[in-house]
Amino acid sequence: MVFRSWFATRRIRHGATAGVIALATGGLFLLHASAAPGPSAHPPSPVTPPPTIPPLSIAPNAVGGPNAVTFSGPHVRGTLAVSDTSVLADVDQPFYADVTLTADSGADDHAPLALGIVLDTSGSMEGEKLREAKIAVKKLVHDMKDDDEIAFVHYSDTAEVVQPLTAVREVRARLGARIDALTADGGTAIPLGLAAGMRALDAETGNRVRRIVLVSDGLDSSRPRSEQLAHRGAEKGITVSSMGIGLDFDESYMGGVARAGHGNFGFVNDGPTLTAFLQRELHETATTAAQNTLVHLHMPDGVRFVRATGADASVQGADVDLRVGALFANEARRVLVQMATDLGSGRAARLTSSVTWGLVGGGQAEAAVPPIELVATTSQDDVLRGRNETVFARVTSVEASERELEAAQAYASGDTTRATGLIQRNLRALKTAASAAPAPVAAALRAQSDSYGETMHQFAAAPPMSAPGRIAAKSAAAHNVANAGASAF
Secondary structure (H helix, E strand, O other), X not given: OOOOOHHHOOOOOOOOOOOOOOOOOOOOOOHHHHOOOOOOOOOOOOOOOOOOOOOOXXXXXXOOOOOEEEEEEOOEEEEEEEOEOEEEOOOOXXXXXXXXXXXXXXXXXXXXXXXXXXXXXXXXXXXXXXXXXXXXXXXXXXXXXXXXXXXXXXXXXXXEEEEEEEEHHHHHHHHHHHHHOOOOOOOOOHHHHHHHHHHHHHOOOOOOEEEEEEEEOOOOOOHHHHHHHHHHHHHOOEEEEEEEEXXXXXXXXXXXXXXXXXXXXXXXXXXXXXXXXXXXXXXHHHOEEEEEEEEEEEOOOOEEEEEEXXXXXXXXXXXXXXXXXXXXXXXXXXXXXXXXXXXXXOOEEEEEEEEEEEEOOOOEEEEEEEEXXXXXXXXXXXXXXXXXXXXXXXXXXXXXXXXXXXXXXXXXXXXXXXXXXXXXXXXXXXXXHHHHOOHHHHHHHHHHHXXXXXXXXXXXXXXXXXXXXHHHHHHHXXXXXXXXXXXXX
């Protein structure tokens, strides 16, 4: 799901000095660690994980000028930047808005939370994988606070709620024994487990921060159903993260569930990394500063909405609501919006917007975002002077991540020619965008390009169904799902 290349229709570009695209959902920084293989029941051949890349952030000269405005409210601050303040008159052309939202940490507050763990206990989990998963879940319960609430579900052909949502103080002693008693058997009915987890968290009627972590080592044919469940959960304020264990799970399936649920996606091949992922989930849930975050945009005459990534879009006429979900402390989430303009010469348009969110513990907050003016002109020089290269760099970065996900899926299915072609296209687009971007952003684009070059080398060095090949595909998927909603490069 990628935006069409803006420079394919933008005739006034310096040669072709920039790229494409928009953003995706929930992502994270633990994913760098998740990509690294470790000991397991069937140790894979060694493979070099993609390098850790510095975040791509707004350049200082992009804030405060005509292209960008800032806003803030209780525990949340942000920036809205647009790709252009002038566009060619009477030309239908793409136009982008970049919304970055950052949640500020409170006074060391621990948010009241309700956490649901949904664990695969199908036959393929038998042995080391299930033992390590049990250890990781018990460690999570041990580290939760007495007032936190937990629900635990396991699933195979059917789903069972082992522990209904209950305060940890009441179940800490006995839940470990229940987890230890689980055995592996049967198939992998992911939607049944996810639905049971959703129902368990529906029992929370207060103002707790709710999150589900889905853990699986397999795949089935029910991806649309699982994504639908995760999407509905996000609409109700339940974040859904997913963790794939081992080398047999479908990364496009598990990544899709995490994106639909505004959560994180990770890949682990050892018990300690699973423990680290669950600890990360606990930390994020406990430090959530805003819930049900919503960006509202009003499309002026001459501007129309095309699509957004990093949020779920709901469109009614000229009004667009972008549902972002929960924000945890010090997290920078971003949403890129593709629009199209067709303004007559001398006409102006004013992009107006606002941001609302729920406060942890109850109550609502809202920030009015200063409007940004867009003017149609016949002067290409005016257009170039009103351009924000940082926004275009972000567009390029995220479109490259979307294509890299396609490349990983193509490689995993055995189509190495298509995978290589998509990566090579990314390398060209990132190089072109870096040549026009501000220095700090250009460095991040080059680092992203280096990561893709390493991935292409890994794909060429190993058959797709080999252990190193599967690790490379899953690592690439995890890294690029993260970059879709929060800078991972």
